[in-house]
Amino acid sequence: MKLILLILLSISNAMALVLVEPYGYISFGDEDFQEVISGTTRDHDAILLGAGIGLRVGFEITLFEFGLVAEYAKNHLESSLEDPNAPVTGTKRYDNTLKTTHYGYWAGIKIPTLPLRAFVEYYPEVNGKFTYAGPDSANPFSQSDKLRGGQGFGVGLSIGSFPVRGTIVLRQRTFDQAIFSGTKTALSKGDYPEDFVISEFLMMVSIPISI
Numbered sequence: 001m002k003l004i005l006l007i008l009l010s011i012s013n014a015m016a017l018v019l020v021e022p023y024g025y026i027s028f029g030d031e032d033f034q035e036v037i038s039g040t041t042r043d044h045d046a047i048l049l050g051a052g053i054g055l056r057v058g059f060e061i062t063l064f065e066f067g068l069v070a071e072y073a074k075n076h077l078e079s080s081l082e083d084p085n086a087p088v089t090g091t092k093r094y095d096n097t098l099k100t101t102h103y104g105y106w107a108g109i110k111i112p113t114l115p116l117r118a119f120v121e122y123y124p125e126v127n128g129k130f131t132y133a134g135p136d137s138a139n140p141f142s143q144s145d146k147l148r149g150g151q152g153f154g155v156g157l158s159i160g161s162f163p164v165r166g167t168i169v170l171r172q173r174t175f176d177q178a179i180f181s182g183t184k185t186a187l188s189k190g191d192y193p194e195d196f197v198i199s200e201f202l203m204m205v206s207i208p209i210s211i
Helices: 001-013
Strands: 016-035 038-059 063-080 092-111 116-133 146-161 164-175 177-180 183-186 194-205
Touching: 016 164, 038 092, 038 194, 063 116, 092 146, 116 164, 146 194, 183 194
Parallel strands: none
Antiparallel strands: 016 038, 016 194, 038 063, 063 092, 092 116, 116 146, 146 164, 146 177, 164 194, 177 183
């Protein structure tokens, strides 16, 4: 991280413009999670509706942009459990609210003669916390349970420039640890054969400021 910051500062002293881009968005997507109880795999799926705010900071060099990104979001998960051992009761439904934060890196390229920018993002650190968990026996999570060990990536396309830029983003974030009632549990093994995965489509508005 220190090396990256030194490189960015060196570039800023050369020929680059500093870019500051606060943004807000709404998102739609899904969540996938599995647990094993008494030898039976139970699938938990959810429809996600979220909203968030974030900040990109970095540099512009001719057609190229790159830098750091940080974000906070709140997500509503309309969840369902498919339990093959309970054909009579069928699908069980419950609601969760998940707060997520992440930081990472991004790089983009502007399309010549058009107000377009294509970019990619990588998030080496993603964390989550359940601020609400529906009191249902089907729900594997409780309020204040946490998700850790997350990482993710995204690809996006922006149109426009100052004062307003519109952006669409496709991204996926994956967590390989959960903290259930204070106990850290590794996912993708034992009673939890898969990571907790969130896939999203974001519609974003930002204010790009070049200095």
